[in-house]
Amino acid sequence: MKKRYLNIIFENQIVTPTPHEIAMYEAQSAAGNSACLSRQVGAAITNDKGEIISRGWNDVPKFGGNLYKEGDVADHRCRSWGYCSNDRRKDIVTDEILESVLSNEYISKTIFGGKVLDKNSALYLSIKKAIRKNTRVKDLIEFSRAVHAEMHAIIIGSQLSGSKMVGGKLFCTTYPCHNCARHLVVAGIKEIYYIEPYIKSLSTALHHDTLTENENEEGKVKLLVYDGIAPRRYLEFFLMTQPRKDETGKMHGEFQDHLNPKSRLSLQALPTLEKQAIHSLKEKGFFSNE
Numbered sequence: 001m002k003k004r005y006l007n008i009i010f011e012n013q014i015v016t017p018t019p020h021e022i023a024m025y026e027a028q029s030a031a032g033n034s035a036c037l038s039r040q041v042g043a044a045i046t047n048d049k050g051e052i053i054s055r056g057w058n059d060v061p062k063f064g065g066n067l068y069k070e071g072d073v074a075d076h077r078c079r080s081w082g083y084c085s086n087d088r089r090k091d092i093v094t095d096e097i098l099e100s101v102l103s104n105e106y107i108s109k110t111i112f113g114g115k116v117l118d119k120n121s122a123l124y125l126s127i128k129k130a131i132r133k134n135t136r137v138k139d140l141i142e143f144s145r146a147v148h149a150e151m152h153a154i155i156i157g158s159q160l161s162g163s164k165m166v167g168g169k170l171f172c173t174t175y176p177c178h179n180c181a182r183h184l185v186v187a188g189i190k191e192i193y194y195i196e197p198y199i200k201s202l203s204t205a206l207h208h209d210t211l212t213e214n215e216n217e218e219g220k221v222k223l224l225v226y227d228g229i230a231p232r233r234y235l236e237f238f239l240m241t242q243p244r245k246d247e248t249g250k251m252h253g254e255f256q257d258h259l260n261p262k263s264r265l266s267l268q269a270l271p272t273l274e275k276q277a278i279h280s281l282k283e284k285g286f287f288s289n290e
């Protein structure tokens with residue numbers, strides 16, 4: 001495997017992408033279709049032979065099927081509303097919780113002396129901020145208008161390929177939420193590969209009987225970290241940049257005279273990266289600012 005990556009980086013031999021790399025690139029490509037205000041997520045489903053049968057991304061559903069897309073006469077995605085419905089609803093829920101607590105007669109008399117707390121007061125806003133920040137309110141996801149990328153891929157895959165996704169794999173740019181994860185189990189997906197974590201997900205906590213992050217555990221759907229060429233570097237590493245054959249049509253052997261990396265990082269960037277690392281360590285309290 002190490003030799004493969006070296007050959008890719010230095011283009012020392014002809015190396016093509018694996019089925020996993022192809023699928024994750026498709027997922028990353030699909031993410032670019034999303035107009036979600038929170039994050040762009042893409043997904044791709046392959047059958048048991050590794051062939052891609054559907055793609056999906058997170059966005060708002062439209063009448064008649066599928067999602068809104070660029071060029072639709074009526075486009076009612078959140079960008080046209082100007083705000084995230086999930087965040088706005090979480091704000092409403094927080095207000096309802098706070099108002100319910102403050103309306104309690106005992107709490108009102110004991111803590112606030114029977115006074116009505118002004119919604120615009122510093123104390124009210126401080127308590128509200130604490131609720132949003134320190135409780136599971138911040139993790140609520142069900143008020144989003146968008147269909148998740150995994151669900152979109154499942155629906156399209158079911159429409160186009162029927163049962164072919166049973167025993168297949170899902171590749172997603174982000175770890176699936178617990179709602180999508182349970183539907184992936186129902187769909188018959190056997191392995192799920194992801195790149196970015198998603199700390200709000202309770203997938204394995206709620207469905208430990210059917211989901212596992214242990215690659216050696218059998219009898220459960222496996223949630224696994226993607227291992228391969230990053231999809232954002234896919235074209236950079238797999239597109240040919242030098243001739244593979246001579247003027248007679250004969251393929252070159254190992255390109256010993258061209259052992260230069262296809263991608264370089266300027267040394268001028270290192271001081272900037274070091275400053276960012278130091279700033280991050282200071283924020284986490286590893287050493288003082290002195």
